[in-house]
Amino acid sequence: MTDPHALRVDLPGWAAAREVDDRRYATDDDRMRVAIEVASANVTAGSGGPFGAAIFEEASGRLVSLGANSVVRLRNSSLHAEMVAFMRAQARLGTYSLAAEGLPAHALYTSCDPCAMCLGAALWAGVRRIVCGATRQDAVALQFDEGPVFPASYEYLHSRGIEIVHGVLRAEARAVLQRYRDRGGVIYNA
């Protein structure tokens, strides 16, 4: 039978076009700039919340996928930027684990500290490294809730071999949050 409630997860056209990119991004700053660029473009286009994410191959610096917050656009509370990036990377590579045998190590770059859902998802997605821009405090200042994330949550990921780095290009990432607020953007999980 056809499935009447099947759903499609995609990116806005500008983001899908941006994802096609053969450049190599060498540094954390270079890669974070891509995540922030997506967050910023999402605000400008009015296509979602002020959050962007990108998955890179750690060693080569190749861009694998982008994620733009799509909660309001796709009417789906789970489609935070990080979730979209994980799903697209796995769709592209045809695997449910970015740590599958034969694959190079992957890293998540996200324009803001992940919420509880996205931090859990990172564990299952198979990334080895999580690099964050704006902080939890920056998101909370905007009235975005981040959910139950504790120091012990980060320790749990560390114990599973995942490195987490905070505050890379924080000021630039925070400026995108501020611009969203100034435009009166929806706080969908206040």
Add this chain to the structure above:
Amino acid sequence: MTDPHALRVDLPGWAAAREVDDRRYATDDDRMRVAIEVASANVTAGSGGPFGAAIFEEASGRLVSLGANSVVRLRNSSLHAEMVAFMRAQARLGTYSLAAEGLPAHALYTSCDPCAMCLGAALWAGVRRIVCGATRQDAVALQFDEGPVFPASYEYLHSRGIEIVHGVLRAEARAVLQRYRDRGGVIYNA
């Protein structure tokens, strides 16, 4: 442009057919039985992990959506049963929040305590109540990791007005986990 990495989230045919259901389910046991039925059928059909979920309207007992674990089938580490149920309920109702104005209260029934990702997702999905079957310990005994979930995580949800109940029809739910192990099912997030 077309989006080459857009992805589709659906249910196996048997589950999509099962979701069309006008009955009213009065009690927690009645509703949990539906979640466990999905988990069990997922194992029998070989369509995914031994986890099922269902969203009900709290007061009326109407079934709104089902979720079957689809990680391996759809090659997507985020598609735990609860996530699929949240997404489908929101797709059906056309909203990113099951707590949106004008909607009745919704509850999640899940055949096993939610992992860290799904617990965070429950907060954003807008359910008022989470009812669980098998426990975290039951999942861990099968080598399924549940991620960073702590007593403080539950307290966080409580403080946001979400009630959580554990151990409803636990033995039946655990029996499905056991049957999955006996069949040599994949532990995709060990």
